[in-house]
Amino acid sequence: MQKHQIVDTSTTRLHAALEALDWPLLTRLCRQTLRKQPRNLSANRFLGFSLSKQRKTDDALSAYRKALVHWPDDGELLANFGNFLIERGRNAEALPLLERLCKIRPDKAVCWNELAHCYYAECQHEKGLAAAEKAAELADDLLNQVTALTQKAIHRRELGQIKEAVRDCETAIALMPIAYGNHTNRLLFMLSEPETDIHQLVAAAREYAAVFELPLKHQWPQFVEHRSRPWRKLKVGFLSPDLRGHPVMYSLEGVLAQLDRRQFEIYALYLYPKEDNVTQRVRNLVDQFVTLSGMEPPEQAKVIHDLGIDIVIDLAGHTGNNGLLTLMRKPAPVQVSWLGFPATTGLSAIDYKITDEVTDPIGADDQYSEKLFRIPTLFACYRPHCREPLWRYQPAYLVRPAPALANGFVTFGCCNNLGKLTDNVLSVWGRLLQKLPTARLLIEGKNLENANFQNTYRDRCQKLGIPTDRLELVALNASNQYLTYHRIDIALDPFPLTGGTTTFDLLWMGLPLVSMIGDAFKSRISTGILSYLNRTEWLAKNEAEYIEIAMRLATNPSQLNAMRLAQRDVVERSPLMDEPRFTHLFGSALREMWLRWLAKSAHPEDARLQQATIKQWQAEVPTEWRHSAKADVGIATGKRMTLNQAHQHLQDLLEIAKQKEPLVNTTSGLIQHQSWKNVVEFAETILSSIPNEPLALACLAEVEQTHGHTDFAVTYLRYAQQAIAKGT
Numbered sequence: 001m002q003k004h005q006i007v008d009t010s011t012t013r014l015h016a017a018l019e020a021l022d023w024p025l026l027t028r029l030c031r032q033t034l035r036k037q038p039r040n041l042s043a044n045r046f047l048g049f050s051l052s053k054q055r056k057t058d059d060a061l062s063a064y065r066k067a068l069v070h071w072p073d074d075g076e077l078l079a080n081f082g083n084f085l086i087e088r089g090r091n092a093e094a095l096p097l098l099e100r101l102c103k104i105r106p107d108k109a110v111c112w113n114e115l116a117h118c119y120y121a122e123c124q125h126e127k128g129l130a131a132a133e134k135a136a137e138l139a140d141d142l143l144n145q146v147t148a149l150t151q152k153a154i155h156r157r158e159l160g161q162i163k164e165a166v167r168d169c170e171t172a173i174a175l176m177p178i179a180y181g182n183h184t185n186r187l188l189f190m191l192s193e194p195e196t197d198i199h200q201l202v203a204a205a206r207e208y209a210a211v212f213e214l215p216l217k218h219q220w221p222q223f224v225e226h227r228s229r230p231w232r233k234l235k236v237g238f239l240s241p242d243l244r245g246h247p248v249m250y251s252l253e254g255v256l257a258q259l260d261r262r263q264f265e266i267y268a269l270y271l272y273p274k275e276d277n278v279t280q281r282v283r284n285l286v287d288q289f290v291t292l293s294g295m296e297p298p299e300q301a302k303v304i305h306d307l308g309i310d311i312v313i314d315l316a317g318h319t320g321n322n323g324l325l326t327l328m329r330k331p332a333p334v335q336v337s338w339l340g341f342p343a344t345t346g347l348s349a350i351d352y353k354i355t356d357e358v359t360d361p362i363g364a365d366d367q368y369s370e371k372l373f374r375i376p377t378l379f380a381c382y383r384p385h386c387r388e389p390l391w392r393y394q395p396a397y398l399v400r401p402a403p404a405l406a407n408g409f410v411t412f413g414c415c416n417n418l419g420k421l422t423d424n425v426l427s428v429w430g431r432l433l434q435k436l437p438t439a440r441l442l443i444e445g446k447n448l449e450n451a452n453f454q455n456t457y458r459d460r461c462q463k464l465g466i467p468t469d470r471l472e473l474v475a476l477n478a479s480n481q482y483l484t485y486h487r488i489d490i491a492l493d494p495f496p497l498t499g500g501t502t503t504f505d506l507l508w509m510g511l512p513l514v515s516m517i518g519d520a521f522k523s524r525i526s527t528g529i530l531s532y533l534n535r536t537e538w539l540a541k542n543e544a545e546y547i548e549i550a551m552r553l554a555t556n557p558s559q560l561n562a563m564r565l566a567q568r569d570v571v572e573r574s575p576l577m578d579e580p581r582f583t584h585l586f587g588s589a590l591r592e593m594w595l596r597w598l599a600k601s602a603h604p605e606d607a608r609l610q611q612a613t614i615k616q617w618q619a620e621v622p623t624e625w626r627h628s629a630k631a632d633v634g635i636a637t638g639k640r641m642t643l644n645q646a647h648q649h650l651q652d653l654l655e656i657a658k659q660k661e662p663l664v665n666t667t668s669g670l671i672q673h674q675s676w677k678n679v680v681e682f683a684e685t686i687l688s689s690i691p692n693e694p695l696a697l698a699c700l701a702e703v704e705q706t707h708g709h710t711d712f713a714v715t716y717l718r719y720a721q722q723a724i725a726k727g728t
Contacts (some may be wrong), residue, residue, distance in 0.1 A: 014042045018050075026050040039070045045077050052084050055294055060084060075105050082114060087294070089274035091121035102131070109138035109148065116151035120158075123446055126453060129155040146176045150185065157189050157419050158446065159453075160460070165189045166196070180325065183208040184318040191343060191522045192420050192497035198343070198367050198520040205318075205346025205369065213328040213347050220330040220349070226310055227601050230617040231625075234594060236264045237309040237332065240340070241271035241293075241321035243282045245387045245478070247501035248315050248339050251380035254579040256285040257689040260587050260629045261640065267309060271300075271316075271323050278386060281688050285634040297325035304331035311590055314350065317341020334597050336590075337370055339380060342500070342522040344368040352593055354586070355379045359528030360521055367520055375589050377575045378532040381582035382504040383691060387478065390684055393697065393719045395711045397482050399510040399568050402561040404489045409438040410554040411472075413488030416502050418445035418457075420494035423464055429492060430465025432547050436554060441492075442472040444484050449475035485509040489560060490553050496523040503529050508571050510564035514550045516540050532575045573726075579691070584628065633689040646686050647695050653679045654699055662707045671707055679703050692723040 010033045017026035030047035033040045044067035051060035064081040071077050078101040085094035098115040105111045112135035119128030132151035139145040153168035169186035172179055187204055190196045238256070242248040259266060268286040270279070273293040283289045290307070292300045300323065304312060312332040316322035317340045327335055330349045337345055338354040346369050353360075353370040356379045365372055385392040404410045412432070414421065421443070433439055443461075447453045454473050462468045474484060482505060485491075491506045493499050493515035499506075503526045506513060515526040517539050530538055538553075540546035553560060571577060595617055599610040633646040641649070657679050663672035671677055680703055683696040690696075697720035705713035 010037070010040070011042045014046055018046060021053075023050045023053040027054070041071060041074065044071055045074070045080065048084065049080050057088065073100070073104055075101055075108075075111070078104070079111070079114060082118065086118060086121065087273060089121075089272070091118055094118050095122055107138060109135040109140070109144040112138065113144060113147045113151055116148075116155065120151070120154055123158075125155045125158040125447060126450070126456075129159065142176060146172045146179050146182070149175075150179070150181055153182070153185055153189065157185075160418055160421065160457075162189055162193045162419065162422060163195070166193050177211055180212065183211065184322065184324070187318040187343070187346075188341075192422060192494075194422050194424050194496060198522075201343055201520075202346075202367055202369075205344045207346075209328075209346040209348065209369065212325065213349060216329055217348070221305060223333040223601075226308070226333050227598060230595055230598055231620065231622055233262070234264050234310040234590065235267060235308055236590060237267040237269045237290075237304060237307070237312045238286075238315060239269040239271065239292075239304075239312050239323045239327070240315035241323075242315060242319075242340065243268055243270050243279055244272060244274070244276045245278045247386075249278055249282075249386040250382055250384070250501050250504065251339055252315065253281065253285070253386065253688065254381055254383050254691075255583055255586055256282060257634060258579060258583040258631075260584075260625070261287070261632070262625060262629055263587060263591065267307065269304065269309075269312070269323075271321050277388075281389075283637050284685065285689065287638045289637050292323070292326075293321075297323075298329065300326040301329035301331040310334060311336060311594065313338050314345070315340045317343070317345050334593050336373075336593065342497075342525060343520065344370060351597075354589060355521065356528060356532075358531045359524050364520070373589055373593065375585045377578075377582055377585055378528055381579050382501075382508070382576050383579070384482070384505065384508050387481075389688055389691075390680075390700070391482075392691070393700070393716055395715050397509075398715065399565055400486050402489050402557055402564050403487055404557040405561055409440060410436065410489045410557065410560075411440045411442055411487060412490050412492050412550065412554075413442035413444070413484070414492050414494065415444040415476075415484055415506070416494050416499050418443075418447075420497045420499075421445075422494070423460075425494045426461055426464040426466060428543050428546060430461075430467075431543075432492075432550050433466060433470060435547065435551060439554060440470045440472060441466060442474060442484070442488055444474040444476055444480075446476045448473045481505065482509055485511055489557070490514065490550060492550065493526050496520075498523055498526040500525045504576065507533065507576070508568060510567045512553055512560070512563065512567075513538055514540065514546055514553070516543075516546055529576060533571065534574075580628070631690050633686050635685060643686075643690065643693075646682075650679065650682050650686065650696065650699055653682055654702065657703070664707050669709070671703065676703055676707070692719060692726075694720040694723045697723065 014029050017029055026046055027050045030043040030050065033043040048060045048064035048067060051063055064084060067077055078097045082094040082097040095118050098118050102111045102115050112131045116128045116131035116135060119131060129152060132148050132155060135144060136148035139148050149168045149172035153165040156165040166186060166189045169182045172182040190201045190204060240248060256266060266286045267288045267290060268282050269290050269292055271292050292303060309332045311334040313336045314323060314327055315338060317337060319340050324345060324347065328347055328349045335350045336352045336354060337350050344367060348369055350370050352373045353368055354373050354375060356377060357374045359379055360372055391397055429441060433441060457473060458468050461471055485506055488511060491511045491513045493513055495516040496518050498515055503513060513526060515530060515538060517527050518524050527539055530536060538549060540549055595614045599613040602613060603609040631643045632640045633643060634640050657675040660673050660675045662676060665672055679699055683700050686693050686696040697716045701713040701716035704716060
């Protein structure tokens with residue numbers, strides 16, 4: 001009897017600490033209890049949870065694993081551990097726990113909702129939709145009903161059921177207007193829904209802002225402490241969950257590397273729980289790296305405000321893990337939208353959207369809550385091979401002849417997100433293939449490695465007029481990015497949501513692109529890219545013209561081949577990849593935004609005096625800033641070298657390496673000796689700051705030649721010679 005009283009007392013104390021949210025106390029009590037009672041259920045449940053609340057990730061992981069040994073079938077433990085893993089991006093580890101949870105508690109909607117969420121992260125969308133539908137059947141309260149609708153919507157979008165996905169979001173919003181995720185999902189899904197016009201999307205964005213932003217506006221800071229000299233060095237923060245292997249980085253890395261450090265101090269404000277090799281490069285390029293994942297939006301906003309950030313640039317908009325709930329608290333005096341979301345955020349807290357006069361032509365201003373800031377070039381500047389920068393210079397990625405020459409037929413292709421390939425898009429492609437009886441169509445996308453999904457997708461294409469005997473479905477594989485284009489002659493753009501990074505990729509690989517001109521940014525991204533490439537003849541005004549352009553390109557394979565082999569050089573010399581010019585214009589835009597804010601703060605009711613003040617300040621720009629900054633190299637967070645210093649260090653590393661025997665793994669072909677690897681790694685560091693830097697390329701050529709990789713060496717030298725000829 002006395003023993004049971006001890007157990008009850010300890011359990012009571014544990015629950016009291018939990019209810020008080022006193023995580024250090026709860027941790028201490030759990031550990032005390034487990035020393036005496038290793039199988040105590042409450043202590044096993046709570047220890048990992050309390051440690052995670054204190055962001056002691058490794059300790060929490062260890063505690064959860066030990067608890068699972070004692071209680072492998074405890075539903076609460078499985079749910080908490082699964083959620084812990086999902087929050088840290090460890091979805092593959094969470095999945096078996098949540099599958100087991102649903103077997104233990106098959107009648108609980110919340111369990112099926114959690115499983116559906118995990119399936120989404122693992123790209124198992126058919127299973128995820130089935131789990132969400134099961135949750136919807138079982139849901140007996142409002143929260144689980146809404147969550148099931150959310151899960152159904154996100155899986156349906158990935159399965160191409162866009163209209164149904166939008167409808168699920170709208171149903172969920174009607175049931176629970178304050179369910180944040182359904183608003184952002186609706187806006188994201190509406191981008192590719194053919195029956196949604198831009199004004200409906202704007203209305204939905206404003207509805208979102210009315211629900212979430214409006215109640216916070218009275219709390220916005222006044223930023224009196226920021227009102228100082230117009231030409232002082234500004235703190236610029238890039239807020240994103242995508243500072244990793246993500247499409248955003250193809251246009252961001254050059255800006256982080258090359259923004260003038262005389263004028264700007266660069267902060268990376270990272271929202272995602274996991275890092276990768278791209279994140280490490282970001283760390284090397286910025287002056288400060290700030291991890292915000294795991295914090296609630298008010299805390300994130302406080303961190304940004306306390307850092308004294310002058311300009312914060314949102315790179316996500318209404319995409320996954322975004323920071324809009326943070327930005328609507330106005331943590332910085334100037335807030336800007338760029339890259340991540342091809343439409344308005346709806347927030348008045350975001351002052352500007354960076355764009356250009358083609359992608360957002362005159363007359364598009366009413367499509368935004370933000371003020372459009374049109375820079376005099378394309379709104380983004382492309383850098384290929386975000387994930388593995390050195391692959392840009394390697395033989396596998398050289399442009400190859402048009403496959404039609406060897407095949408005897410033309411292959412059309414698309415490597416965009418399958419969610420953009422609506423029934424209307426596929427039916428237009430079907431009509432194109434009917435007019436060209438020998439042509440084939442290649443579609444690359446997520447989940448096509450799954451036989452059931454591929455069969456379902458093939459059946460859908462057949463119903464929309466695409467002959468399946470001339471259809472090739474290719475599973476998306478990040479390591480095959482760019483390589484799939486060797487198999488395609490002519491790229492076909494989806495509509496109304498066109499390609500972005502994919503458009504840059506395929507043009508760099510030499511392919512022409514047939515695209516449709518739209519009436520909003522989301523449907524004009526490729527229009528902007530092709531216009532700045534001077535390839536407007538590939539732009540169609542309607543479906544009939546789209547088919548006509550594709551047919552015209554397909555009629556002469558020899559001409560197609562000649563154009564393909566010449567195109568990379570044209571792309572690299574164009575505004576699409578002119579990083580120095582783009583970064584200068586980008587920096588000028590930030591400074592102009594800052595001067596406007598200062599002038600408005602000084603003369604809030606007098607627009608004419610604001611303009612006069614800005615004009616006076618512009619005449620006072622520091623003399624040294626009138627000349628371009630010298631190129632330098634980011635080597636670690638807050639540490640940079642001049643290019644001369646980087647050259648010297650690289651040559652020193654090469655001299656050290658030459659004293660060592662070259663070692664190559666006979667199986668993988670990879671360089672083994674650390675001294676030689678040091679040369680490669682530092683050359684990559686230089687190229688991450690300054691692409692096509694000749695000495696770095698020449699050193700890489702010497703490394704590869706020394707290790708018997710003659711084809712790699714020749715390619716590196718070719719790029720070095722081209723860079724010298726271009727004056728890079």
